Amino acid sequence: xxxxxxxxxxxxxxxxxxxxxxxxxxxxxxxxxxxxxxxxxxxxxxxxxxxxxxxxxxxxxxxxxxxxxxxxxxxxxxxxxxxxxxxxxxxxxxxxxxxxxxxxxxxxxxxxxxxxx
Amino acid sequence: xxxxxxxxxxxxxxxxxxxxxxxxxxxxxxxxxxxxxxxxxxxxxxxxxxxxxxxxxxxxxxxxxxxxxxxxxxxxxxxxxxxxxxxxxxxxxxxxxxxxxxxxxxxxxxxxxxxxxxxxxxxxxxxxxxxxxxxxxxxxxxxxxxxxxxxxxxxxxxxxxxxxxxxxxxxxxxxxxxxxxxxxxxxxx
Numbered sequence: 001x002x003x004x005x006x007x008x009x010x011x012x013x014x015x016x017x018x019x020x021x022x023x024x025x026x027x028x029x030x031x032x033x034x035x036x037x038x039x040x041x042x043x044x045x046x047x048x049x050x051x052x053x054x055x056x057x058x059x060x061x062x063x064x065x066x067x068x069x070x071x072x073x074x075x076x077x078x079x080x081x082x083x084x085x086x087x088x089x090x091x092x093x094x095x096x097x098x099x100x101x102x103x104x105x106x107x108x109x110x111x112x113x114x115x116x117x
Numbered sequence: 118x119x120x121x122x123x124x125x126x127x128x129x130x131x132x133x134x135x136x137x138x139x140x141x142x143x144x145x146x147x148x149x150x151x152x153x154x155x156x157x158x159x160x161x162x163x164x165x166x167x168x169x170x171x172x173x174x175x176x177x178x179x180x181x182x183x184x185x186x187x188x189x190x191x192x193x194x195x196x197x198x199x200x201x202x203x204x205x206x207x208x209x210x211x212x213x214x215x216x217x218x219x220x221x222x223x224x225x226x227x228x229x230x231x232x233x234x235x236x237x238x239x240x241x242x243x244x245x246x247x248x249x250x251x252x253x254x255x256x257x258x259x260x261x262x263x264x265x266x267x268x269x270x271x272x273x274x275x276x277x278x279x280x281x282x283x284x285x286x287x288x289x290x291x292x293x294x295x296x297x298x299x300x301x302x303x304x305x306x
Contacts, residue, residue, distance in 0.1 A: 005303065008142035009296040014264045015146035016242045017249065022149045024235040026163055029149075030141040033170050037134060 119269060122186040130177055141170055144187060146238065148194050155198035165201045169194035241302055248298040256291035263288055 008030075015021040026032075120126075122143075128136045148169060153162035173180075173190050180189060231237040249257065262268045262276060270281045277284060 004138060004142055006296060007139050008145075009299045009303065010292055011143040012146055012236070012238070012241060012299060013245055013292065013295045015150065016238070016245045017260065017265050018147070020147045020150045021238045021242060022146060022153050022162065023159060024231045024238055025146055025149060026232075026235045028234065029145050029163060029167070030138050033141055033167055033174075034135070034138050036167075036171060037137060037174055 120182060120185050123182060126177065126180070126182075126186060129174075137174055140186075144190060145170075147187075148190065151191065151194050152198050152201075155195075155202055161201065165197050166194060169197045172197065236302065241299055244298050244302075245295060248295055252291060252294065256287055256294070259284055259287045260291045260295070 012021070012025075122140065125136050125139055129140070145166065149159075149162050149166045152165040152169070153159060156162045156165055169190065173193050176193075180186070231239075249260065252260070258277065259273065262273045268276065270284055273279075273284050274281050279287075
């Protein structure tokens with residue numbers, strides 16, 4: 001009889017003689033506990049933390065790049081006239097409004113500024 | 118205070134983890150029985166006992182050997198059982214449990230059925246009692262003094278007026294007879 005089995009039986013005998021025994025005991029009771037004890041503990045070292053931060057940063061950069069390319073209009077502005085040029089990307093008509101326009105935030109807006117708008 | 122478990126525990130503390138299985142095997146029946154007094158369900162008693170053994174293992178470095186290891190483990194098991202009762206009461210407060218389901222739960226724990234892959238302690242107890250009653254009086258006495266009354270070898274020597282060596286050899290013989298009687302119930306391992 002091996003050591004473990006002998007100890008188990010001696011334990012059962014003592015429990016029975018002391019009238020401190022349950023109706024049944026699972027055969028794998030001790031092995032279940034030993035499995036939990038022997039389970040490798042995840043190490044939180046510098047390398048693991050660095051790897052986590054690097055993967056988070058990479059994910060953030062890729063997300064920003066995707067969002068930028070999907071959500072932003074690719075409008076090209078040019079100082080010269082584009083009337084006779086071939087248009088390759090979306091355009092928006094803009095006028096130079098710097099000349100007579102006043103600050104739109106002014107509480108009292110003159111008639112000129114309204115016109116300008 | 119002399120503790121029979123000290124050499125094994127010292128080995129465990131110094132890194133021989135596998136020796137803890139000896140401790141579990143030695144006390145599992147008594148600890149599960151203790152937990153059952155609180156849980157009233159065998160599956161739950163095993164779960165709580167498991168938690169108690171794990172807690173004891175994790176706190177082994179803090180154990181100062183000022184008491185016997187079993188007394189310490191016993192206290193841990195009681196605390197785990199009380200925590201179990203408290204958590205169960207909290208769940209009961211949240212849930213609406215019908216009277217029938219409560220009875221079913223209690224019945225599940227106290228039914229005499231032995232699940233597959235478990236030792237039937239009732240059958241083993243009947244066997245041990247009959248073998249113990251059939252032992253010669255001198256062997257029965259040493260078993261009673263040591264395993265039932267928890268006397269030290271010195272105390273046993275005073276009671277029996279026998280040298281410690283003789284007591285140890287009688288005890289060894291008696292235990293061998295008793296454990297051999299249980300062997301056939303664990304042959305499938």
